[in-house]
Amino acid sequence: MLKLVVCVSGGGTNLQAILDSIDNGAITNTEVAAVISNNANAYALTRAREHGITGICISPKQYESRESFNRAFLKQIDNFEPDLIVLAGFLVVIPEMMIQKYRNRIINIHPSLIPSFCGTGYYGLKVHEGALERGVKVTGATVHFVDEGTDTGPIILQQPVMVEAEDTPEILQRRVMEQAEWKILPQAIDMIANGRVEVINGKAVIADNGKS
Ligand code: GAR
Numbered sequence: 001m002l003k004l005v006v007c008v009s010g011g012g013t014n015l016q017a018i019l020d021s022i023d024n025g026a027i028t029n030t031e032v033a034a035v036i037s038n039n040a041n042a043y044a045l046t047r048a049r050e051h052g053i054t055g056i057c058i059s060p061k062q063y064e065s066r067e068s069f070n071r072a073f074l075k076q077i078d079n080f081e082p083d084l085i086v087l088a089g090f091l092v093v094i095p096e097m098m099i100q101k102y103r104n105r106i107i108n109i110h111p112s113l114i115p116s117f118c119g120t121g122y123y124g125l126k127v128h129e130g131a132l133e134r135g136v137k138v139t140g141a142t143v144h145f146v147d148e149g150t151d152t153g154p155i156i157l158q159q160p161v162m163v164e165a166e167d168t169p170e171i172l173q174r175r176v177m178e179q180a181e182w183k184i185l186p187q188a189i190d191m192i193a194n195g196r197v198e199v200i201n202g203k204a205v206i207a208d209n210g211k212s
Contacts, residue, residue: 002030002193005082007090008037010124012044013177014088014109014185019051021186029193033080036073038092060092070095077102084192087146088185091123099148104199106146107192109185111176113158114142118151128169128176137163139172141180143188145204154204156197157184 006015015035021027035048040057048055058076063069074097077085087094087108094106110118110127117130117139131139140160147153159180163172191197196207 008044009091017182027190113140128172156204
């Protein structure tokens, strides 16, 4: 059984997609041990608690230095002994010691086709504002392993989404969530839970195992 800790900062629609997929069998062999938020008011925490899952808030604001937050955050994560840490709209930079300890066991969902519109400064709505400003006709979402860079780790899954003429950042964000994020994040977790993802020479390789 793959034990997850899901880290969130906001509404938690991706968390909801994970919980629904576990409930309806689209994700197998997986349980969510805890949801951790840096924001006490995140609706994602309510979603977790309504699902009977431990919801914890830990924020850099509660600590006098980044270093002490990093240590406390890692300790919280370690307490749950997760097999996989899922960043589902988590807006805190992951401490390097955590990346080293959980190498290829942390995944992130990003709302663009990496390497477009990613890296420092590109998160949430800003990603879609950037895509509309540039006038791209196709965008999408990416699930990747987390390494020391920002959005630079091995790519597991990507799903393209068409941009439409009348799009606002909010409309595009919603379409990317519906058509891409809520599908590929659960799909990636299910593939990892069933031993279908391996990192070889810095690239994620998906085994077929007869599943599409
Ligand atoms: C999602 O669109 C996710 O891809 C994005 O934040 C949103 C969270 O929504 N993450 C990033 O931008 C990370 N760089 P949610 O709380 O409803 O899942």
